[in-house]
Amino acid sequence: MEIEIAQSYGFCFGVKRAIKIAEEHPGSSTLGPLIHNNMEIERLKRDFNVSLATNLDDIGAGQATVIRTHGIPKNDLKKLKEKGGEVIDATCPFVTKPQQIVEKMSEEGYDIVIFGDANHPEIKGVMSYATGPVYAVLNVEELKTISLKERVAVVAQTTRKIEEYNKIINYLVPHHKEVRVFNTICNATFENQDAARELARRADVMIVIGGKQSSNTKQLHTICREYCPDSYHIESKDELKKEWFEGKKLCGVTAGASTPEWIIEEIIGKIREFKV
Template sequence: MEVRLAESYGFCFGVKRAIKIAERSRGGVTFGALIHNPKEIERLKNSFGVRLAQSLNELKSGDQVIVRTHGIPKNDLLSLRQKNISITDATCPYVTKPQKIVEEMSDQGYQIIIFGDIDHPEVKSVMSYSSTPVIVVGNLEELKEKKILKRVALISQTTKQTSKFLEIAHFLMCCAYETRVFNTICNATFQNQDATRKLAKEVDIMVIVGGLTSSNTQQLLNIAKEYCKDSYLIEDEKNLNKKWFVGKKICGLSAGASTPDWIIQNVKRAIEAL
């Protein structure tokens, strides 16, 4: 098989920063999964002694706590600061930006609308900074069912598609008296999505590598399927199925922002060996 890598793929700035923080901690504790890639989480545990805590009750005095890249709810952060523990905030700067916007806009009386997945930890984190109830929608049709106030502020989960965000922005500008639009989609997300879209048009099959629970990786898969119906999502080379490649000559390869390069290269070599 011929394998073509997307022009932009894999680790983004925020993830690289968080991984370095975790490695330097040598035995630190991440509050929530640091990133959405179980293989990398396992590597950090085995090689650097970094363990995972899913709740405040799992943390004890003296722990070196690392706040996950997606951020945590505001009240959880305040509770951490009241404990006798060391805290390193690895929240991606592209996530702290919408946190601040939501806090400021809600204090000014704007209705907060977030384009995102309500169960995603990033969205939960950002929502917690609002002083008023927040509307979270996954698409334009969901928004049309909501009661829109006169003054609204729109932000996006950092890993969403720009085109769908703009659809929502246009709708709000037509039905609200005042609409404040903040483009909080990460540049790396946009670049990876654009590169995947371009590559999917040129190949017979697309393979996206990343955590199955990763939002940005799922977005890459959705984009790839628009232009290449034979597109698949895997976590590593063990998930490859030889039947996918029957009759195919060129395979496109991209990866989510939480996917380490060592996994991507393992997948690339496995496909080339077919």
């Protein structure tokens, strides 16, 4: 069986930057998981003594804290700075952008619509920058239940599919006098999704590697399943099953933006050991 890796996969710019920042600040803490990959979080703890704080109360006065790639709510950032420790901002610049847009558009009197998951840490942070009405929706049906003013500004979670974002935009435009649209979906997301789609069209089995809580990895898995029904989302080599590969000629491999190369190499090595 042949193994082929997607042309674009794995660590994006924002994640690489955050990992480097954390490694440069050994002994620091992160407020929430730095990235959505448990194995990489454990590596940072083991090799650089970077601890994980689940809430503000876990962070002591004067302790150095690294802000996660997804960002944190504006008020949490203020409280963190009040503790007196060094605050190192590893928020991805592509996440900072919608935060700034939401703050500006909200101050100018626009209702804010965010295409994304209201429970995702990135969206919680982005929503916190609004000074007026702000709504997070996942589809047009949710949008129809909201009463919006005539002036609307819309942004998207960085890891969402552009096709789904277009549906939100196409609904808003004819229903409101002014709609300001900002494309805040990350280019790396586009590239990884396009590469996964191209490979899944040819593969007999697809392995999608990434954290189980990773939004962009879940999106990759959904895309792969559209073209290759035998697509599996795994986080580590221990989840692999030999029967997935029996009778297959081409195994495609892709990985989410929070997946380090060492995990990808481990999984590919384990697949090769099956010798199917």
